[in-house]
Amino acid sequence: LTNVANSRTFNVTFGGAQVKLIASDVGRFEREAWVESVVIAPAERYVVDVRFEEPGTTLIANSIQAINHFRGEFYPHVDTLSIVTVSTETAAPDISDSFYSLRVHDEIAAELEPYRPHLNREPDYELEATVRVQDLPTPIVLAMEADTLFFPPMEWNDAMPVMNWLSTGDQVTWILKDRDTGAENNDIDWNFKVGDLVKIRIFNSPDSFHPMNHPIHIHGQRFLVTSMDGTENQNLVWKDTAIVPVGSSMDLLVEMSNPGEWMLHCHIAEHLSAGMMFSFTVQGQ
Ligand SMILES: [Cu+2]
Numbered sequence: 001l002t003n004v005a006n007s008r009t010f011n012v013t014f015g016g017a018q019v020k021l022i023a024s025d026v027g028r029f030e031r032e033a034w035v036e037s038v039v040i041a042p043a044e045r046y047v048v049d050v051r052f053e054e055p056g057t058t059l060i061a062n063s064i065q066a067i068n069h070f071r072g073e074f075y076p077h078v079d080t081l082s083i084v085t086v087s088t089e090t091a092a093p094d095i096s097d098s099f100y101s102l103r104v105h106d107e108i109a110a111e112l113e114p115y116r117p118h119l120n121r122e123p124d125y126e127l128e129a130t131v132r133v134q135d136l137p138t139p140i141v142l143a144m145e146a147d148t149l150f151f152p153p154m155e156w157n158d159a160m161p162v163m164n165w166l167s168t169g170d171q172v173t174w175i176l177k178d179r180d181t182g183a184e185n186n187d188i189d190w191n192f193k194v195g196d197l198v199k200i201r202i203f204n205s206p207d208s209f210h211p212m213n214h215p216i217h218i219h220g221q222r223f224l225v226t227s228m229d230g231t232e233n234q235n236l237v238w239k240d241t242a243i244v245p246v247g248s249s250m251d252l253l254v255e256m257s258n259p260g261e262w263m264l265h266c267h268i269a270e271h272l273s274a275g276m277m278f279s280f281t282v283q284g285q
Contacts, residue, residue: 001038003045006269009041009213009243012081014050015058020099020224023047026222026238030109032102033235037063039154041215042244043267051099054089064156077156105285110223112236118253119226122270125190127274128207129244129266130218135268136171137139141232153245154213174276179203190280196256199226208246214271216250217241220262220282223254241267 003010013036021035022028025045038045038046052058059080066077133141177184192198200223203214222238228250265277 001040001048003040003042003044003126007042008214009039009156010081011039011064011156012039013037013059013063014048015052015060015063015084015151017050017052017058020035020049020102021046022049024237025208025240027233028105028108028110029149029237031104031235034102039243041213041241042269043215043217043241044239044243049099052086052098056087057081058084058086060084061261063241066156081123101204108236115224115255116254118197118199119224120232123199123251125198126201126203128175128177128179129164129202129204130177131176131210132175133171133211134173134174136139136226141226153247162246169187170273174274175278176202176264176266176278185275187246188278188280192256192282194259194281194285196282198254198256200252200254201249202252203249204244204246212243212245212268212271213243214276215243215267216264217267218252218254218262218264220258220260221256222252223243223252225250226253227251251254256282 001012019035019038021033021038023046035048038244040046060082062079062081064077065074067074093278175184176188178188181188183189204214205211212276218240222240223242224236225233225239225242226236227233229248242250242252259282261279262282263277263279265272268276
């Protein structure tokens with residue numbers, strides 16, 4: 001599964017079929033797991049095995065709890081992504097035995113061993129995600145504030161087209177702010193060496209004018225999501241994109257393995273083009 005949408009996070013469901021989560025952006029999970037659905041933000045990738053047991057038609061769908069921002073009410077919403085037709089013929093060869101066993105990858109656990117001492121240490125850098133608006137007409141400010149009376153940690157139903165229609169990049173700046181230096185977006189100046197392991201904490205401030213979730217994407221390097229809101233991640237996987245819900249704090253351990261000048265940015269296209277990015281350098285050995 002690859003999410004190539006410009007702003008929408010999906011909750012992908014496979015009808016009644018059984019779904020096994022195998023891998024994400026840059027490799028396999030330590031352990032395979034049964035899942036009900038796959039939450040996938042723009043630029044994220046997941047690999048799943050799905051077994052369709054019953055002949056007939058099954059929907060692959062985006063199954064979400066949408067929200068009415070004005071009333072603060074959630075309501076179920078389903079968009080069909082594709083239709084799977086399963087014939088009455090039995091699949092050959094029969095691989096159900098291997099499907100129904102969840103593999104534990106000792107080789108992945110072994111590969112992660114050198115990184116484990118770094119998983120729980122304090123961050124080297126802290127970023128805050130926020131937004132600033134300027135020169136917006138008052139009725140639009142009021143409408144956007146009302147829209148934010150009730151905001152979910154994840155923006156399941158996509159308010160972006162409305163937001164974009166109401167504003168331009170001149171009026172809205174999406175910001176990644178270095179909490180240590182106060183530098184924002186392109187003024188952030190980070191320099192690393194090949195082999196550096198860098199712990200980055202990203203806090204998505206719920207106190208901004210219009211908080212939204214942000215899928216943070218790093219070019220050229222891989223990272224582990226080591227914890228979310230202080231809860232350790234018990235099933236690690238190498239990634240290059242991870243979503244920070246509103247109000248959440250996410251810790252990444254980034255392995256600087258690839259020399260050059262690289263971007264760190266939000267992968268919501270509108271946020272990226274409204275400022276939410278910077279570049280960092282990795283010096284070769
Ligand atoms: Cu964003």
